[in-house]
Amino acid sequence: MAKVNDNYLKLPGSYLFSTIGKKVNAFAAANPDKKIIRLGIGDVTQPLAPAIISALHSAVDEMADAATFRGYAPDLGYEFLRNAIAENDYRARGCDIGADEIFVSDGAKCDSGNIQEIFSTDNKIAVCDPVYPVYVDTNVMAGRTGTYQAETETWSDVIYMPCTAETDFAPELPGKTPDLIYLCFPNNPTGSTITRSRLQEWVDYANRVGAVIIYDAAYEAYISQEGVPHSIYECQGARTCAIELHSFSKNAGFTGVRLGYTVVPKDLKVGDVALHGLWARRHGTKYNGAPYIVQRAGEAVYSEEGKAQLQKQVAYYMNNANYILEGLKAAGYTVSGGVNAPYIWLKTPGNMTSWEFFDYLLEQANVVGTPGSGFGPSGEGYFRLTAFGSYENTVEAIDRIRNLSGC
Amino acid sequence: MAKVNDNYLKLPGSYLFSTIGKKVNAFAAANPDKKIIRLGIGDVTQPLAPAIISALHSAVDEMADAATFRGYAPDLGYEFLRNAIAENDYRARGCDIGADEIFVSDGAKCDSGNIQEIFSTDNKIAVCDPVYPVYVDTNVMAGRTGTYQAETETWSDVIYMPCTAETDFAPELPGKTPDLIYLCFPNNPTGSTITRSRLQEWVDYANRVGAVIIYDAAYEAYISQEGVPHSIYECQGARTCAIELHSFSKNAGFTGVRLGYTVVPKDLKVGDVALHGLWARRHGTKYNGAPYIVQRAGEAVYSEEGKAQLQKQVAYYMNNANYILEGLKAAGYTVSGGVNAPYIWLKTPGNMTSWEFFDYLLEQANVVGTPGSGFGPSGEGYFRLTAFGSYENTVEAIDRIRNLSGC
16 A cells, blocks of 8 residues: 655645635636736746857757757766866866766756755754745755744754845754754845855854755855855865755746756765765766757856856846835834845834745735745744836836835 | 665666667777768658748748747647647547647657656556566656666566567566556567457456556557557556656657647546646656647648648658568567568577677678667567658668678
8 A cells, every 4th residue: 555755744825826826816716907027036037148049049050950959968967068167167266076977957946945855864954044945845846854843833853944034045054953954045045145254164163063954055146245155165165064055046037948057066974974975976867968059058157258248148137136125114114135036125114924924015016926824933023025027117116115105 | 864766766877769879889980981870869851841840930931020039838848839739649540538638748758757747656657568668767867766786677566467479478467456557559679569359458457456547649640550549548547547648759850849639538547636637747847848849740740731741751661671680580580570661670680689689780791789688677678660751771781681691
């Protein structure tokens, strides 16, 4: 008699963004005349840059000819892409990461969900609170989180690191010692960042206690300030304690194209086991490579033309971020983020809960955002808006919110 | 202190196709003048069909325009693709499967590796022997297989169902009762099939003992004989006991494009838990959808133009299969498969082991095949050749093998 993975049954309700989708669809069906503006899910809206479109067309043409057709990709990804990543994202920043330490994948969400598989189920994880829900949910599914405590909306075996206004939305070193530490900077959802010297403290801590840091750098392209690290490998000693996850979704608009990569340095060992070999085994056994045409599109991200075009795309979204930030400030909101990240984190007015504010904003301004509580208990009373809409929609959404406040 | 998933350390050696790749690369480096013909890994060689190329170009153009740009895909896949699958692969064959029971993914390898995650780790699996290594390896990684017994090359907690010449390379119902049963027909590696009435016995058995069948139909496009089922849902009662996996790699040459799907009927329950909901949760949490452009390419597979072009492509490969089959018979080999599958399964001559024959063929004929023992202990003394090469290479490879035998 087959038995299911009981850990799945412990997961409360459904995935945050599915719930939002259902609520928005219900509202739209009941109010067909209302123009809903979506600043909720972190999905991009700008089309792919011309250099990427051109690379995709060329790669498609290659697939039409037996002489240039490509079948199964190499396990770790094509060398042309891994070399471009190593050169541009690492060597150019003075980070010592080789092309053979880079694993190309179909996105950082998948990698951030799958990476825990190479660790024992009795490892204890530490997560920022609030944070991207995938880290915790995938550890729940693996049976690593203990029991769910409904009253606090926390898991008994997870170490939560509160990121609140008091700490400028950055985590402090945890009181209990974790085995795996998930860090995401620039942070989703708060848009907060960490300085290189603060991140160095985390690297030193992990090396000292033998913990592994899983560093999600999905939003690094949005960093605008000096002293904020683009990669954890800018810190001394990170090669022996950190795995880094990267996305092409936010810097190049690949949410519907699907490409990402994970770095596992060869020096990163747990006991005498190199994690590089374990991840290679997982990659080779449970995955079959990103599409050739998509890997060529990824390569174009690093071309001179592609870099120039994407810099403009990032600037477009950051102009939105600035509009949101200034507009909400003018409307009397307490806001943060939006400077090194495409997310604006706001305190809900009048002691509304996050979901109350979600409903209020949807009903009164027809604007969709993301309830902070969906990212963890310390997100309660907060709300996330993204800068990934069009400029016109962003302006209209913020103006509607300002009108609600009468300013 | 982080700890690794010890189950990974139990896996002997590296993945079959990686080992083959290393041996071939070493031979090629030592013998740069030799023309190696690869009939080993099941990778296709024909370019994508014109209807698919055209769909890819159109979808790329859509991504270049903000009005038609697509970001994150729906969790289960786009409706246009799921509807095409439901209509063509199921309703047209009289199978009762709805579009909302289809989960689009980046390939059957990933799905066949990931599907075990929704089951308890104390489920006992049954696999055909020999079989595609991913089924067992991913269960090893999950800790479901007990200890490795090097002398027999088997796992203590796996139920092996030998598929030998005596049973015409089909499995018999197992003596011990399994919880999960992996079946793959047309079979990889033996190329054997199962009749609808025999498969009905498996469905009845699974329903009787409460087991779940994971049915890998990756090669169904190659079925040429009547009475051989294209889907397990052609059997009565399969909706309550079977999950089905499909690939676009072999019917449409998508090995480097990456697309597949999994069917989880809503009636399929374990106790009172519907597996559809669990797989939806896994899909939504650890995966982020196949690329939009690739899903459009998948849709083109089901267009009238696409179907006609792909029928010719399958016929091309099956013409190769026939050449291999007849050529090897003429050379005195004992062979099977190759009629409803693109794989030819041959008995190694002179009591050579599978790897001895691999080396012999590589060195003497410069032809790469796959050692049968790599697929399980009952594959020892057998060898797999694929029909996925070009016609010219297939003819040359078989003629070289015939020359070795002096006929």
